[in-house]
Amino acid sequence: MADTDTDTLLETPLAGLHRELGGRMVGFAGYAMPVQYPAGILAEHLACRAGAALFDVSHMGQAELRGEGAAAALERVTPAEVQALRPGRQRYxxxxxxxxxxxxxxxxxxLGDRLFLVLNASRKAVDLAAIGAALPAGVALVPRPDRALLALQGPGAEAILARLAEGIAAMPFMGVLETPVAGIPALVTRSGYTGEDGFEIGTPAEGAEAVARALLAAGATPAGLGARDSLRLEAGLPLYGQDIDETTSPVEAALTFSLGKRRRLAWDFPGAERVREELDHGPKRLRVGILPEGRQPARAHTPVAAGGVTVGEVTSGGFGPSFGAPVAMGYVARASAEDGTGLELMVRGRAIPARVAPTPFVPHRYKRTPILQGAAS
Structure with missing residues (x-):
C-alpha cells in the first residue's frame, strides 16, 4: 500500500476522526484510509491479539435484498445455501x-424480512451489477451507501461492546443482532477478518463517529489497514484481488466449505462444471500456507520452486508479529501441496528454503457454542 494523493479519493464518515487520531492516510480501493496510527502497525496488531482493536471498514459495500424469493434469487449467482440460512445468522x-x-x-x-450483504470495496460495483442482473421481478437489490461499518476485533471485544449494547455476550459466532450501540441504531454481527473473536457494527453514516468514539473510550485501540492485513494473513484468510480473483476456483482456493451440500447435488450455480471437475479429479494447483526459513519475508509475486522447478507463486506474505516469523500464502502445483513439502522461494535473486504448512498460522479464536456447531448457519 503506497501513499496516494488523498485529495482525489472518497472518504468514509470517520475520515475526520482518523486524522484527529494521527492516522496516516493512503489510497485503498478508491478511498482515503488509515494504514496506521502513531503507535504503529506492530502495536496495533498485538493490541488486537491481546485486547481489542477498532477498524474502519466503511469503504466496503453494503446492500439489502428484499422481496419474496430473495434467497432463491441470490443462489443464482452463488453456490452457498442461502435458503437454509436461518434468521439471525450470517454466512460467508x-x-x-x-x-x-x-x-x-x-x-x-x-434479517428475517430481508437479506443483508457486505461486499468487498474494490468489487462492490461489479457485485451489485452481477446480482442485480440475476434477480426476478419482485426482488429488489437496495445499495446502502448511507451506512458505515466498524470492525471491533480481539478477545476484549465482547466486554467492550457489552458496555454499550444489550445482548452482545449471548451472540454466537456468525450471529446477527439489530440493537442500539451507544444509543445509535446498529446491525451487529459476530464476525470479522482477523481470526479473533469480534464484531462488525453497521450504523447510519451520521452515527458512526459517536459509536467509534464510545468504543475507543471503552478501551479499543484504533487500528489501520496494515494491522488488518497482517492479522488476516496470520489467520490464513484470503484477500480478494490478491489471493483469489475471477480466474480462481473455490476448489483451488481451498474454499470448498462455502459450497452448500444441496448445491453440490444440483450443480445449478455459475461455473458448476469446473467446480465439479476439480472436486472429482483435483485442481492443477492449490492455495497453501508457506513458511520461509529465517527472517526474510516473501512478498506477493515471489516465485515458488520445488527441486529447482517453478511450481507456483506467493500471493500474500510478510512477517507475522504474533507468529514471530515470516508467513505466506500462495498457489503451488498439486503435487507440491502436501504439508511439509520442501520449497524454494526466489527472494532478491537467491533461493530461500521454505515448506508447505497448514493454516491458520495463529489459531482462530471465534466464539463457538456447542448447540450451534454443525447446525445450518
Missing part, C-alpha cells in the same frame, strides 16, 4: 462467474 459466500472463477467473496445475513 462466493459470487461465481460462468467459468468457475470467483467474482468476489462476501457476507450474507438473514
Amino acid at each position: 459466500a462466493l459470487l461465481m462467474n460462468e467459468f468457475g472463477g470467483i467474482t468476489d467473496d462476501f457476507m450474507v445475513a438473514n
Whole structure:
C-alpha cells in the first residue's frame, strides 16, 4: 500500500476522526484510509491479539435484498445455501462467474424480512451489477451507501461492546443482532477478518463517529489497514484481488466449505462444471500456507520452486508479529501441496528454503457454542 494523493479519493464518515487520531492516510480501493496510527502497525496488531482493536471498514459495500424469493434469487449467482440460512445468522459466500472463477467473496445475513450483504470495496460495483442482473421481478437489490461499518476485533471485544449494547455476550459466532450501540441504531454481527473473536457494527453514516468514539473510550485501540492485513494473513484468510480473483476456483482456493451440500447435488450455480471437475479429479494447483526459513519475508509475486522447478507463486506474505516469523500464502502445483513439502522461494535473486504448512498460522479464536456447531448457519 503506497501513499496516494488523498485529495482525489472518497472518504468514509470517520475520515475526520482518523486524522484527529494521527492516522496516516493512503489510497485503498478508491478511498482515503488509515494504514496506521502513531503507535504503529506492530502495536496495533498485538493490541488486537491481546485486547481489542477498532477498524474502519466503511469503504466496503453494503446492500439489502428484499422481496419474496430473495434467497432463491441470490443462489443464482452463488453456490452457498442461502435458503437454509436461518434468521439471525450470517454466512460467508462466493459470487461465481460462468467459468468457475470467483467474482468476489462476501457476507450474507438473514434479517428475517430481508437479506443483508457486505461486499468487498474494490468489487462492490461489479457485485451489485452481477446480482442485480440475476434477480426476478419482485426482488429488489437496495445499495446502502448511507451506512458505515466498524470492525471491533480481539478477545476484549465482547466486554467492550457489552458496555454499550444489550445482548452482545449471548451472540454466537456468525450471529446477527439489530440493537442500539451507544444509543445509535446498529446491525451487529459476530464476525470479522482477523481470526479473533469480534464484531462488525453497521450504523447510519451520521452515527458512526459517536459509536467509534464510545468504543475507543471503552478501551479499543484504533487500528489501520496494515494491522488488518497482517492479522488476516496470520489467520490464513484470503484477500480478494490478491489471493483469489475471477480466474480462481473455490476448489483451488481451498474454499470448498462455502459450497452448500444441496448445491453440490444440483450443480445449478455459475461455473458448476469446473467446480465439479476439480472436486472429482483435483485442481492443477492449490492455495497453501508457506513458511520461509529465517527472517526474510516473501512478498506477493515471489516465485515458488520445488527441486529447482517453478511450481507456483506467493500471493500474500510478510512477517507475522504474533507468529514471530515470516508467513505466506500462495498457489503451488498439486503435487507440491502436501504439508511439509520442501520449497524454494526466489527472494532478491537467491533461493530461500521454505515448506508447505497448514493454516491458520495463529489459531482462530471465534466464539463457538456447542448447540450451534454443525447446525445450518
